[in-house]
Amino acid sequence: MLLIILMLPYDDEELLKSLYETQNVKMYNIAYKILSTNEDAEEAVQEAFIRIMEHIDKIKKIPCPERVPFCVVIVKNISKNMLRDRKNHASIEEFDCLAADMSSNPQEEFFSHMDSAHLVQIMRELSTSDRDILLMKWGKKLKYREIGRIMGISEDAAMKRGQRALERLRIKYTKGISNV
Amino acid sequence: MYNIFFSELNQASEQLLAEVQRQYELEEYSKIPFELDENQISDLAQKINALSDNDIAILLLRYVYDLEYNDISSILNQNNVKGQLKYVEHLLSVGMSVPEHQSIHEGNMRSACEIALKEYTKGENADILPRYSRKFYKDMRRIKAVRGHHKIFYNILQKAAIIFIVLGLSFGIALGVNAEFRERMYRWLLENFPQFSEFRMITDAETTENSFEDLLYYKPTYIPDGYWEQSSMELYPSMYFNYINADGDMLTIIGHLSNDALVSLNTEGMEIEQVSFRGEDAYCWEKDEITYFVFGLDGYHFNIIGRIDRELIVYIAESITKE
Numbered sequence: 248m249l250l251i252i253l254m255l256p257y258d259d260e261e262l263l264k265s266l267y268e269t270q271n272v273k274m275y276n277i278a279y280k281i282l283s284t285n286e287d288a289e290e291a292v293q294e295a296f297i298r299i300m301e302h303i304d305k306i307k308k309i310p311c312p313e314r315v316p317f318c319v320v321i322v323k324n325i326s327k328n329m330l331r332d333r334k335n336h337a338s339i340e341e342f343d344c345l346a347a348d349m350s351s352n353p354q355e356e357f358f359s360h361m362d363s364a365h366l367v368q369i370m371r372e373l374s375t376s377d378r379d380i381l382l383m384k385w386g387k388k389l390k391y392r393e394i395g396r397i398m399g400i401s402e403d404a405a406m407k408r409g410q411r412a413l414e415r416l417r418i419k420y421t422k423g424i425s426n427v
Numbered sequence: 428m429y430n431i432f433f434s435e436l437n438q439a440s441e442q443l444l445a446e447v448q449r450q451y452e453l454e455e456y457s458k459i460p461f462e463l464d465e466n467q468i469s470d471l472a473q474k475i476n477a478l479s480d481n482d483i484a485i486l487l488l489r490y491v492y493d494l495e496y497n498d499i500s501s502i503l504n505q506n507n508v509k510g511q512l513k514y515v516e517h518l519l520s521v522g523m524s525v526p527e528h529q530s531i532h533e534g535n536m537r538s539a540c541e542i543a544l545k546e547y548t549k550g551e552n553a554d555i556l557p558r559y560s561r562k563f564y565k566d567m568r569r570i571k572a573v574r575g576h577h578k579i580f581y582n583i584l585q586k587a588a589i590i591f592i593v594l595g596l597s598f599g600i601a602l603g604v605n606a607e608f609r610e611r612m613y614r615w616l617l618e619n620f621p622q623f624s625e626f627r628m629i630t631d632a633e634t635t636e637n638s639f640e641d642l643l644y645y646k647p648t649y650i651p652d653g654y655w656e657q658s659s660m661e662l663y664p665s666m667y668f669n670y671i672n673a674d675g676d677m678l679t680i681i682g683h684l685s686n687d688a689l690v691s692l693n694t695e696g697m698e699i700e701q702v703s704f705r706g707e708d709a710y711c712w713e714k715d716e717i718t719y720f721v722f723g724l725d726g727y728h729f730n731i732i733g734r735i736d737r738e739l740i741v742y743i744a745e746s747i748t749k750e
Binding site for chain 2: 271279315363
């Protein structure tokens with residue numbers, strides 16, 4: 248990487264420096280508000296500038312006023328990913344949500360024989376709409392409020408759809424187990 | 428029990444999501460474009476901002492910044508950007524009630540992304556001053572994001588109304604025969620002008636084996652509360668540390684190779700006080716609420732300049748040690 252750095256043409260170097268001088272404080276603030284620590288925010292800003300430097304030839308083609316939001320998008324993305332990597336996915340809120348999802352018909356064998364490979368197979372057999380809602384909820388980790396906004400329905404309606412999809416998954420899964 | 432289910436469902440969903448995105452990546456046929464009206468475009472922009480941050484970034488980089496998939500992939504450090512984008516477009520199409528055999532018109536998607544970008548990046552205040560570490564500045568200089576500090580440094584100095592010049596000198600003065608000089612580690616040549624004074628620190632080159640590389644090991648171990656390092660620079664024959672506090676007050680510590688540096692400092696209308704520091708002569712004065720301290724340490728010439736008390740400046744000077 249050092250070789251690439253040293254070979255940056257003068258104009259690119261000036262652009263990188265001017266982006267740093269004008270944007271680093273704003274970028275730090277964005278990162279700090281997401282990550283909450285000075286060290287993490289610093290790491291996010293640094294990573295953002297490394298990526299900007301690596302793609303400086305593309306960035307210089309972006310009109311000046313649009314470069315600022317570009318930097319924001321990059322540092323926000325890096326910070327959110329850092330946060331996601333450091334967070335334990337299994338938050339209490341999610342457990343509560345799952346408990347609500349499954350409260351209608353909890354079955355012991357469904358939990359005790361869990362096998363993700365088999366689960367994937369069953370999920371493939373679901374309808375596209377059931378698959379999509381499960382992938383948004385559990386694959387993309389969206390909240391029902393966000394899923395509702397994307398689908399153009401209320402949060403409650405999104406949750407009901409999610410619960411129904413989960414219920415259909417459970418029925419297919421337990422059927423599969425009892426057939427084995 | 429829920430724990431097992433939760434973990435397996437997460438794993439299965441992530442696996443299936445990657446699989447579905449790969450299928451979307453390979454989808455070659457293009458669907459008939461579905462035109463949205465203005466209200467629908469604005470609705471689409473809101474839906475975009477409800478997506479995950481990764482999906483938002485992919486859409487914005489693609490539709491607002493016209494980046495290729497491989498560029499987006501390396502900027503965001505993501506695999507299969509095309510598949511991710513296509514699957515998100517499918518979800519948005521479903522959300523917008525677009526018929527299955529059609530997809531949202533590219534121009535509409537572009538317009539919606541432009542609106543979404545404004546929303547995504549708005550309201551980001553910069554009210555916290557960064558407290559970057561020294562390592563951060565070093566790394567940023569390495570990638571050439573941080574300017575060679577002379578410009579910043581001179582801006583700082585201008586703000587503090589200090590005249591400051593460092594010159595590389597070929598110092599040809601014969602000093603070796605001066606017995607009085609030999610008793611001391613160094614001596615000062617001080618020349619006063621109406622607006623400034625020039626300081627030269629003269630060491631005996633025969634007994635003092637100082638080098639610029641060695642000078643760089645000297646650092647302050649004490650900085651007053653509330654100050655943090657803003658920048659540092661190594662520029663032969665000098666090295667600089669700049670600190671700042673929340674009020675914007677600067678504190679600058681400069682070390683020079685003694686025989687190679689001539690330093691001019693603002694002393695206009697001021698009386699320079701000669702003091703003793705570690706048994707050697709040193710100079711101190713205050714001008715426009717800025718305190719100046721000129722002293723020697725291990726044969727190196729140091730200056731500390733800042734809007735702080737004289738006692739604190741001396742305390743900082745005493746804290747400078749070789750790492």
